[in-house]
Amino acid sequence: MPLSIKSKFSRLGVNNAPGQEVRQDAAGIETLLRGGPLPGIPVDFSHGDVDAHPPTPGSFEVFSAGVALGGKQAYTEYRGDIGIRELVGERLAAFTGAPVDARDGLIITPGTQGALFLAVAATVAHGDKVAIVQPDYFANRKLVEFFEGEMLPVQLGYAEAEEGRSGLDLDQLEDAFKAGARVFLFSNPNNPTGVVYSRDEIDRIAALAGRYGVTVIVDQLYARLRYAGVSYTHLRAREIDPENVVTIMGPSKTESLSGYRLGAAFGAKEIIARMEKLQAIVSLRAAGYNQAVMRTWFNEPEGWMDDRIRRHQAIRDDLLAVLRGVEGVFARTPEAGSYLFPRLPALAVPHDRFVKILREQAGVTVTPGTEFSPRTGDSVRLNFSQDHKAAVAAVERLAVLIERYRA
Amino acid sequence: MPLSIKSKFSRLGVNNAPGQEVRQDAAGIETLLRGGPLPGIPVDFSHGDVDAHPPTPGSFEVFSAGVALGGKQAYTEYRGDIGIRELVGERLAAFTGAPVDARDGLIITPGTQGALFLAVAATVAHGDKVAIVQPDYFANRKLVEFFEGEMLPVQLGYAEAEEGRSGLDLDQLEDAFKAGARVFLFSNPNNPTGVVYSRDEIDRIAALAGRYGVTVIVDQLYARLRYAGVSYTHLRAREIDPENVVTIMGPSKTESLSGYRLGAAFGAKEIIARMEKLQAIVSLRAAGYNQAVMRTWFNEPEGWMDDRIRRHQAIRDDLLAVLRGVEGVFARTPEAGSYLFPRLPALAVPHDRFVKILREQAGVTVTPGTEFSPRTGDSVRLNFSQDHKAAVAAVERLAVLIERYRA
Numbered sequence: 001m002p003l004s005i006k007s008k009f010s011r012l013g014v015n016n017a018p019g020q021e022v023r024q025d026a027a028g029i030e031t032l033l034r035g036g037p038l039p040g041i042p043v044d045f046s047h048g049d050v051d052a053h054p055p056t057p058g059s060f061e062v063f064s065a066g067v068a069l070g071g072k073q074a075y076t077e078y079r080g081d082i083g084i085r086e087l088v089g090e091r092l093a094a095f096t097g098a099p100v101d102a103r104d105g106l107i108i109t110p111g112t113q114g115a116l117f118l119a120v121a122a123t124v125a126h127g128d129k130v131a132i133v134q135p136d137y138f139a140n141r142k143l144v145e146f147f148e149g150e151m152l153p154v155q156l157g158y159a160e161a162e163e164g165r166s167g168l169d170l171d172q173l174e175d176a177f178k179a180g181a182r183v184f185l186f187s188n189p190n191n192p193t194g195v196v197y198s199r200d201e202i203d204r205i206a207a208l209a210g211r212y213g214v215t216v217i218v219d220q221l222y223a224r225l226r227y228a229g230v231s232y233t234h235l236r237a238r239e240i241d242p243e244n245v246v247t248i249m250g251p252s253k254t255e256s257l258s259g260y261r262l263g264a265a266f267g268a269k270e271i272i273a274r275m276e277k278l279q280a281i282v283s284l285r286a287a288g289y290n291q292a293v294m295r296t297w298f299n300e301p302e303g304w305m306d307d308r309i310r311r312h313q314a315i316r317d318d319l320l321a322v323l324r325g326v327e328g329v330f331a332r333t334p335e336a337g338s339y340l341f342p343r344l345p346a347l348a349v350p351h352d353r354f355v356k357i358l359r360e361q362a363g364v365t366v367t368p369g370t371e372f373s374p375r376t377g378d379s380v381r382l383n384f385s386q387d388h389k390a391a392v393a394a395v396e397r398l399a400v401l402i403e404r405y406r407a
Numbered sequence: 408m409p410l411s412i413k414s415k416f417s418r419l420g421v422n423n424a425p426g427q428e429v430r431q432d433a434a435g436i437e438t439l440l441r442g443g444p445l446p447g448i449p450v451d452f453s454h455g456d457v458d459a460h461p462p463t464p465g466s467f468e469v470f471s472a473g474v475a476l477g478g479k480q481a482y483t484e485y486r487g488d489i490g491i492r493e494l495v496g497e498r499l500a501a502f503t504g505a506p507v508d509a510r511d512g513l514i515i516t517p518g519t520q521g522a523l524f525l526a527v528a529a530t531v532a533h534g535d536k537v538a539i540v541q542p543d544y545f546a547n548r549k550l551v552e553f554f555e556g557e558m559l560p561v562q563l564g565y566a567e568a569e570e571g572r573s574g575l576d577l578d579q580l581e582d583a584f585k586a587g588a589r590v591f592l593f594s595n596p597n598n599p600t601g602v603v604y605s606r607d608e609i610d611r612i613a614a615l616a617g618r619y620g621v622t623v624i625v626d627q628l629y630a631r632l633r634y635a636g637v638s639y640t641h642l643r644a645r646e647i648d649p650e651n652v653v654t655i656m657g658p659s660k661t662e663s664l665s666g667y668r669l670g671a672a673f674g675a676k677e678i679i680a681r682m683e684k685l686q687a688i689v690s691l692r693a694a695g696y697n698q699a700v701m702r703t704w705f706n707e708p709e710g711w712m713d714d715r716i717r718r719h720q721a722i723r724d725d726l727l728a729v730l731r732g733v734e735g736v737f738a739r740t741p742e743a744g745s746y747l748f749p750r751l752p753a754l755a756v757p758h759d760r761f762v763k764i765l766r767e768q769a770g771v772t773v774t775p776g777t778e779f780s781p782r783t784g785d786s787v788r789l790n791f792s793q794d795h796k797a798a799v800a801a802v803e804r805l806a807v808l809i810e811r812y813r814a
Contacts, residue, residue: 002409002533002555005681009529012684020485020687051477060474067467067666070458074666078427110517110668110690117689122416126409126533139688146688148409259474259481261517261694274412277419280427281546281553282524283517287668287694 002126003148011145029356032349034404041387042363043394048338048385050256053308056296059257066292074288079276080108084294091298092266095224096247097237104269107276108294110286112221112250112263115275117143118282119217119246119265122274123183124149131176131184133168135341135372135379137191137219144185152176155375158193158332159343166190166197170204177212184209187219188235189226192341192372192381194334196226202233206240215271217246222337224305225254227313230335236267243268251297253338253385254308260290312338315384315391322395326402338385341369343378346407351377354405362397409533410555418552436763439756441811448794449770450801455745455792457663460715463703466664473699481695486683487515491701498705499673502631503654504644511676514683515701517693519628519657519670522682524550525689526624526653526672529681530590531556538583538591540575542748542779542786544598544626551592559583562782565600565739566750573597573604577611584619591616594626595642596633599748599779599788601741603633609640613647622678624653629744631712632661634720637742643674650675658704660745660792661715667697719745722791722798729802733809745792748776750785753814758784761812769804 066073073081082103089102100106109115120143124130130149132140133156144151154172161167166188173184184205188197197205209216218235226232236245250263263286265275279285316333319340323331328345347354355368369379384391473480480488489510496509507513516522527550531537537556539547540563551558561579568574573595580591591612595604604612616623625642633639643652657670670693672682686692723740726747730738735752754761762775776786791798 005530005532005535008532009681009684012681012688047482049478050481054477060471063474064467064471067470070461071456074457075454077430110694113688114690123412125412125415128412142688146685259695261690261692261697274416274419277416278553281419281520281549283521283668283690285668287517287697288666290668290694290697 008146012142029353029360032353032357033361038362038397038400040363040393040397041390043386043390044365045382045384045386045394046365046367048253048256048258048383049387050258052387053256053311053385055256055259056251056300057304059260059293059296062295063260063289063293066289069292073292076285076288076291078280078285079106079272080286081291084108084291088264088294088297089266092249092264095298096234098234098242100266101269105272106264106266107272107279108286108291109263109265109279110283111252111258111261112219112248113139114261114283114286115248115250115263115265116219118275118278119248119271120144120185121147121278122271123215123217128183129176129179129181131173131181133186133190134374135192135369135376137187138371140185152179152181156190156193156195158190158195159330161195164198166195166201168197168201170201170208173205174208177208177214181214183215183217185217187221189222189336191222191337192339193332194337194339194341195332196230196232196335199231199233202235203238206235206238209240209244213244215244215246215268216240217248219248221248221250221253223249225309225312225338226336227309227316227334232336243270246271251294254305255297255300257293260293262286262290262294311388312385315386315388316340318388318392319382319384319395322392322399326399329402338383340382340384341379342382344380344402347402347405348407349405355380357405358398358401362394362401364394364398415553419549436760436767439760439764440768445769445804445807447770447800447804448797450793450797451772452789452791452793452801453772453774455660455663455665455790456794457665459794460663460718460792462663462666463658463707464711466667466700466703469702470667470696470700473696476699480699483692483695483698485687485692486513486679487693488698491515491698495671495701495704496673499656499671502705503641505641505649507673508676512679513671513673514679514686515693515698516670516672516686517690518659518665518668519626519655520546521668521690521693522655522657522670522672523624523626525682525685526655526678527551527592528554528685529678530622530624535590536583536586536588538580538588540593540597541781542599542776542783544594545778547592559586559588563597563600563602565597565602566737568602571605573602573608575604575608577608577615580612581615584615584621588621590622590624592624594628596629596743598629598744599746600739601744601746601748602739603637603639603742606638606640609642610645613642613645616647616651622651622653622675623647624655626655628655628657628660630656632716632719632745633743634716634723634741639743650677653678658701661712662704662707664700667700669693669697669701718795719792722793722795723747725795725799726789726791726802729799729806733806736809745790747789747791748786749789751787751809754809754812755814756812762787764812765805765808769801769808771801771805
C-alpha cells in the first residue's frame, strides 16, 4: 500500500547526514563523559576540505566566462548546454572506454546527488525491488525508500575479501535478481570503504544483469582518485546492454568543485530522457553559469591530478598507521577515493554516543557507520581529504578517546 | 493503484516546456505553410532575456566573494547557509508583512522550481487530492501527477473578472476542499495571465483553508514586479495558520538571476523540515557559492527595481497595443510579472501547429496555452522580458501570421 506523506518522511532521517551536525545538540552525552576536552584544530571528516585541496585551477575563470556569455549560458536545455555536453561526452567516453551519445545519452545535473536522485526516480516505482549494497552511500537506501521501492540488501564482504576484490556477495546478488530486482544500484569505488570492484566482479555483475534484465546504476564519483597499482573496470565498457546501464560521475570530490553542484549521468537513452523530464520539474537544470565549469573537467593542468592523488595517498597512509596502532581497530586500505571506514573495538558507550562525544571532546566530526548499513554500527566514516597535519592530529585524538572509552 | 514507472513518465511531457523547443523538429507543418518567411530578429518569448535586462548589479562580485570564502561557502547546511538565511529571512518578513523563522522556517533551494518540487513532494502522497488553478504554471499539474496525487481543477475566470480581481472560482475552490483536497497550490501573480488576486480573494482563500484544514502553497515568484496602481496581498500576512502556508519566491525572474538557480520557501516549519530531508537526497543544497548571491536580494541599488518595472510596463503596453489591433485577439492587461497570455482567434490550422509555424516562419517562440490548462489551447504565453524593439517587431510578425492563417 502506498505510504501517507507522514510515514514517507518519517523514514527519511537527515540529522546524521554529513554536514548536518550543526542542527544537532549535545543532549544525552553529559552523563557519559570521561575526562576533559582534547585540544586541537577541529576537523570535520564528514566531507572534504576544499580549502586544503582547492578547486581545479582556472575553474573560477571559466565560470566568469560563463556569466559573461549571458542568456545563452543562463538558459540551457534542461539536460545541459549542448556544447558542454559534447565536450564532456567525448572525455567521458575516453575515460570509461565506451561511447557516450552527447545528444541523447548524457545529462548534466546539480551534483552527482542530483544525478542519483533522477536515476532512481526514473527507474523505481512503488513496490519495485531494488538490489542495494551494504555498506554503500547512505542516500541509496533513502532514495529507494522515498520512491517506495523494496530494498533487497546485498552484503559487501570488504573486510574478508582477498586483495583486489570488493568482496561483493555475488550469490546474494543473483538471489536478489532471481527474487525480482529490477534495478541494481551501487558505488564503485565503494563509499564508505574505498574498495574497488575487480574486473571479474564487474564482469559477473554485467552477466547477471544481462541474464535477469536488470538495470544497473553505477555511481563512479571517485573513479578518478585511484591509488598506485589499482586497476579499475568500467562496467559500461564490458559485456552489457548499454541501454541497461546508467553511469554517474561528477567533479565535486577529487576536483573539489562541490560548491558549483555539478554532476553527470550517461548511458541508457530512455532513462536519460526520463531523467530530463523529471529534472524539468525538480530544478529545471544545473545552474546555467555553473555548467560552464564542466569545461575544466578531465582537462586539468598537466600533473595536477597526479599530485592530488599523491597527496591523498600520503594522508591515507599516515591515518592508517595511527589507526592500526590502536588495538581492536580494523581498517582496510582504501584503493580509491578519500574515505576510510575503520571498525572500532567494543566501547563502554554505544557507538552513536561515541560519535557525539568525539565531536564534543575532541572536535572531530565523523559519520556514524549506521548511515551506510545496519550492520556497520561499530564503524565510522572519515573523509580524509583534509589538511594533512590536522587530520593526523585528529585521528590521534580519536585514538586517545577510544582508549578512554574502551569497554 | 500506484503507477508503473513507464506510465508515470509517459504523463510527464517536456518537449513543449519553455526552452526545450530545440529538441523538437519542424516535422508535420510543411504541408500547412502559407507564404514565405518573415524576416526579423528572432525572439524567444518562452523565457526572459537576461541580456536585455541584465542581472542585479553587483551579483557577480558577491558570487566571487562567496568562492573566495572557500569551504565554508561550498558546504552549507542542506537548507542553506545560516547567515544568508538570517539576512534573507528578515527581508522576506519585511516584504511579506509577517515573521520568518530563519532557523526553522526557511529553506534555500535550487531555483523556485526546486522549492516548488520540494513543497509538493513534502505534502502530496499517492492518492492525495490537490486543488490546482487552471490556467496556472505548467509544472504544478506535472508535480501533482508525478507524486500520483489527484488533481481537482479550479477555474480562473481571468477574462471575465471585474477589474482588480483574478476571477478565481471560489465556489469551485470550496467544492474541491469539501471533496477532500489537502493541498491548494497556486501562483500569485498568476502565471501565465499576470493577474493579481484581490485582497478579498486572498482572504476568502485563507478562510476556506482554515475551515477545511488545507495546506496552501503559494508561488509568489513575480510578486516584486508589480505595475503602477496594483495592490498586492500576501496570503501569509492574513488570517491563516502560519503552519498551513508555504510561500515560494526567488530572484530568478525580476532580478534576472536565473543562471544562478536560487529560490526560497518559507513558512510552515514542519513542511520546511520535510523539504530539507528531501533536498538532502535530491541535490544536497542550492550550489554553495551561488547562495552568496542571495545577499543582493531585496538589497538592489536605489531606484534599480523601479526602473526595471517601468521598462517592463512600457514593453507590456506596446505589445498590448499591437495585439489589440488584431481582430479577435483578447488580451487582459497583466497587473504584475512579465507574462502576456493572449487568446488568438480561430485559425485555419490547429493552434499547436500555429505555434510551430510561428517559430519556423517568423522566428517567434511562444509557449502553447495547453501547457497551462486544457481549456486554453487557443492562447499562447509570451514572456515579454525582452529587448523592447525586438519584442514589438516580433509581436507584429505574430499579427501578420494570424491574418495569414485566419480561419
